[in-house]
Amino acid sequence: MTSIPKLGSGVHLNAQSRELILKVYIFTIDDAERSGHKMLIKDAIKRTSDATGVSPTSIKRILKEKRSQMSGESSQKTFFEERRRRSKPSNTIVHDKSAIRKCLHNYSTAKNESLTLMNILGNLQKDISFNGRKSTLWKVVKQLGFKSKKMFDNRRMFIERHDIRFNRIEYLDKISMYRTDRPIVYLDETRILSNTIHVTTDPLQNKKKKPSKKSHFVIAYAASSSGFVPNALFICEDSQKQSDGQDEKHYEDYEKWIETQLIPNLPPNALVVVGHSLLNNKLLDAVPSSSSKKKDMINWLTRRQIPFSDSFLKPQLYELIRSFKPRKKLYKVDDILNACSFATLRLPPSHPELNPIENIWSIIKEYIADKKFKMTLETLSWAVQEKTLIVNEDQQIWLDAFRQVDDNEKFFVEIDSILDKLSDNVINLESSDDENSETSDEDSATSDFD
Known part of the structure; x- marks a missing residue:
């Protein structure tokens, strides 16, 4: 008879799985009694473990929890509350993006080394205790408008998009x-x-x-x-x-x-x-955008006295709007x-x-x-x-x-x-x-x- 492989350590058992294990345990004891045998608890646990692939230790704790629930004496966290599946670390950034932007500028202008996401991540962890992952950092870098650029000396730098720099420079000049x-x-x-x-x-x-x-x-x-x-x-x-x-x-x-x-x-x-x-x-x-209603596109063009053909379809109207917006x-x-x-x-x-x-x-x-x-x-x-x-x-x-x-x-x-x-x-x-x-x-x- 082929044995059932044991479940790995830390595998989460949901409520349905726990009930099933309890039923297997009860069935094992009842089956022995119907055969005229009296089975020891440790033997029943072992047979349940062999049948379900759950470790004997886990089965003991499931039984203990069940007894506590039935007696109403459970005041501590149950086995399943203690073993609840840990959620993955949140990618929420506790530091604002402004600090990350400033660090990226400093790294690009002050360091002679080639910048990669991994060494930027290491620097941010030291400088501002950044607790995000590489994937999180990559999302932030894109949101801030930085792109990795290759230099003539084969280094790579992260530089902001032109439009972001332009808006900032215009603002600083005017204020x-x-x-x-x-x-x-x-x-x-x-x-x-x-x-x-x-x-x-x-x-x-x-x-x-x-x-x-x-x-x-x-x-x-x-x-x-x-x-x-x-x-x-x-x-x-x-x-x-x-x-x-x-x-x-x-x-x-x-x-x-x-x-x-x-x-x-x-x-x-x-x-x-x-x-x-x-x-x-x-x-x-x-x-109007390309997803706007056709009548809104027509009204916008009409208010500005921009000529268009009545046969124009939405893509043609939108291209005309883009030309005059x-x-x-x-x-x-x-x-x-x-x-x-x-x-x-x-x-x-x-x-x-x-x-x-x-x-x-x-x-x-x-x-x-x-x-x-x-x-x-x-x-x-x-x-x-x-x-x-x-x-x-x-x-x-x-x-x-x-x-x-x-x-x-x-x-x-x-x-x-x-x-x-x-x-x-x-x-x-x-x-x-x-x-x-x-x-x-x-x-x-x-x-x-x-």
């Missing part, structure tokens, strides 16, 4: 010019997940219920070097249970907030630096502020390290996380206003936040100059000089990462 004669205000938004906890009086049912995956609050604020703009807090709830038109409703409320609360409290002649977010990225006149996106928020004589400047996409409010958001979120309350629009608004008053009184927090942004700006000005020289030594194997082709023409405005 440096504006600083000479205008006060600067940053406008940004963040999102906080609902932490509502339902508690019952029954201790056996006193469990935390996970909030809806899409239930969160949107907070927008503006701030200068002296603190948050007074009387200008915007909060709305973005819930999965709300209607399909909630985004449009939120923007209408946001637009009203800008006109009635933000603008009246802005310093005269201010430059408003606008961060990328869903509310701030509402286009003044959205350009504005090179620069026009945003509703910018238009409202410009109409009130405020200049606007867009942060380069995915560069939160150039926004001083990012550091303040973390302080406010930490304060809210320590609060034990049922999160509603009213309670959250109260908590945010309470903390912002405290933060505004501590000028050192704002000095540190703006000093850090100033240091980051100086770093990028210096690094972009070095990258110009470094890129001259790259072996160019591209068939086209337009690196922007890597990003789709239909891409929506990029949101800053948290």
Whole structure:
């Protein structure tokens, strides 16, 4: 008779498998009794092990757990809770991408060795205690817009795409010019997940219920070097249970907030630096994409008095739209502020390290996380206003936040100059000089990462 191979160590046994093992054990004892024999427990365990491939030790622990459950005396973790399959380490990065971007620039410009993902991973683990895997690092590198390039001396470097560098250089040039004669205000938004906890009086049912995956609050604020703009807090709830038109409703409320609360409290002649977010990225006149409805394409062309044939199909209409669409996106928020004589400047996409409010958001979120309350629009608004008053009184927090942004700006000005020289030594194997082709023409405005 061929023996059943033993299961490997650490193999997970689900509830169905455990019940099956118990039934085999009971059947073995019952079968011996029907034959007129009295089987010892150790012999029954051995026969069950031979029949199922599960080790005798595991079977003993399964039996012990079953007895404990039947007697109601189990107070410790059961065998299956202890042996629950370990989840794979999360690929969630505990460090922000800004720190990784800075390290990649430093490695590319300061080290004479050829850069590979493996030696970059080793350097990040030492420099910022990066805990991700090679596959995680590769995803981040691509998200940040870095590409591996071969140099004439056969080394490999990681260099940013042209469009990312261009947006950053343009921003740094303009904000440096504006600083000479205008006060600067940053406008940004963040999102906080609902932490509502339902508690019952029954201790056996006193469990935390996970909030809806899409239930969160949107907070927008503006701030200068002296603190948050007074009387200008915007909060709305973005819930999965709300209607399909909630985004449009939120923007209408946001637009009203800008006109009635933000603008009246802005310093005269201010430059408003606008961060990328869903509310701030509402286009003044959205350009149809290739997946838009045909009637929307036709309406867009008609409004601009662009001639087209009635026989045109969607691909032909879209190519015509691409030919006439504005090179620069026009945003509703910018238009409202410009109409009130405020200049606007867009942060380069995915560069939160150039926004001083990012550091303040973390302080406010930490304060809210320590609060034990049922999160509603009213309670959250109260908590945010309470903390912002405290933060505004501590000028050192704002000095540190703006000093850090100033240091980051100086770093990028210096690094972009070095990258110009470094890129001259790259072996160019591209068939086209337009690196922007890597990003789709239909891409929506990029949101800053948290």
